[in-house]
Amino acid sequence: MSEILKAEGLSKNFGGLIAVNQVDFQVQPGETVGIIGPNGSGKTTFFNLLTGFFPPTAGRIIFFGKDISRLTASRRVLQGMVRTFQLVSVFNSMTVWENLVLSSIRFQKNHTSFSKFLLSPANNEGIRMNCFQAMRTVGLESKATTQTAELSYGSKRLLEIAIALSLNPRLLLLDEPLSGLSDLEINDVLSLLNRIKKNLTLVIIEHKLSKIVDLVDRLGVMNEGKFICEGKPDLVLSDKAVRECYWGKAGAER
Ligand SMILES: Nc1ncnc2c1ncn2[C@@H]1O[C@H](COP(=O)(O)OP(=O)(O)OP(=O)(O)O)[C@@H](O)[C@H]1O
Ligand SMILES: [Mg+2]
Known part of the structure; x- marks a missing residue:
């Protein structure tokens, strides 16, 4: 090719x-x-x-x-085409899992809101699977419910890469x-x-x-x-x- x-x-x-x-x-x-x-x-x-x-x-x-x-x-x-940034770019006020899911929803073709997603998780099994897979790939699954502000800079960087991976680059x-x-x-x-x-x-x-x-x-x-x-x-x-x-x-x- x-x-x-x-x-x-x-x-x-x-x-x-x-x-x-x-x-x-x-x-x-x-x-x-x-x-x-x-x-x-x-x-x-x-x-x-x-x-x-x-x-x-x-x-x-x-x-x-x-x-x-x-x-x-x-x-x-x-x-x-997916990127990460020179300065880590994640939301400190959310958990690791919320950061992942929010980013995936943002880039859905049929854009929906975060609250709607939380209310209808069954409709979004694909997103949840992608996010879980990405979280596991970078080794952050034990931190899923941790507030992102509490992560080390290195773990924030891993989260940023997980977010990128969850977007199917x-x-x-x-x-x-x-x-x-x-x-x-x-x-x-x-x-x-x-x-x-x-x-x-x-x-x-x-x-x-x-x-x-x-x-x-x-x-x-x-x-x-x-x-x-x-x-x-x-x-x-x-x-x-x-x-x-x-x-x-x-x-x-x-
Ligand atoms: N938004 C902008 N407005 C004006 N100048 C800019 C802007 N972004 C970058 N520049 C200038 O363009 C040049 C290239 O910057 P760039 O950030 O692409 O370099 P870099 O190779 O990524 O550097 P570093 O290794 O420091 O990250 C620099 O002179 C920078 O000041
Ligand atoms: Mg640069």
Whole structure:
């Protein structure tokens, strides 16, 4: 099968600043792709364009053969393009289970209200099964009735990934899923990602390349809004332009 995602000439300008600059990018089915790059290099903006949070200044996005450039963010979720955020984005005032169910209801084709859902659980067996399965995949089933505010940051991150999984992604985009976590929590999330990547196509933004080098099949390096290098991790790591961008000219020549 050919690529499931294709970005063509994708650009985003904020006033005079070109955050994403004519990017061409493809993802093949089943791949785990890493995107690395220094602060402000355009990684999150690129995700925002793919997922419909910002309209592009130029370019288009093809997902499973269809041009989705004009679809809203929620329509893209319904097509199977699901993301997580650089800063964990869950509702602290709800339980783990409520967070999962609410998100699933939000993205139903026939949108219904949370209270209606609670009153007619029998009609929503599919949603409940998806949510339960996702909660079990990330290992949070024992915390189903825990108030989310009481979770560690690492468990909140797992919950956010569970929410994404419950939405039946065909492509999951994770923006720095390891950021802000302790070493132990990083291991938990990495082991989860290693498990889910067997059945899912993943694109993962990470700041420190050493953390994801063993996880990904392919790495893309962004700098100043462009991919300056793409390929197998070991080739990318030995690339002179990449080394310069990370460690400066002196580091690149070591
Ligand atoms: N909504 C916005 N309005 C104006 N400028 C923005 C906006 N979002 C991002 N930018 C700018 O676009 C550039 C790219 O930012 P972006 O957040 O995409 O970088 P990043 O690679 O994700 O960085 P980090 O590693 O710090 O998360 C930065 O200069 C940033 O200040
Ligand atoms: Mg970012």
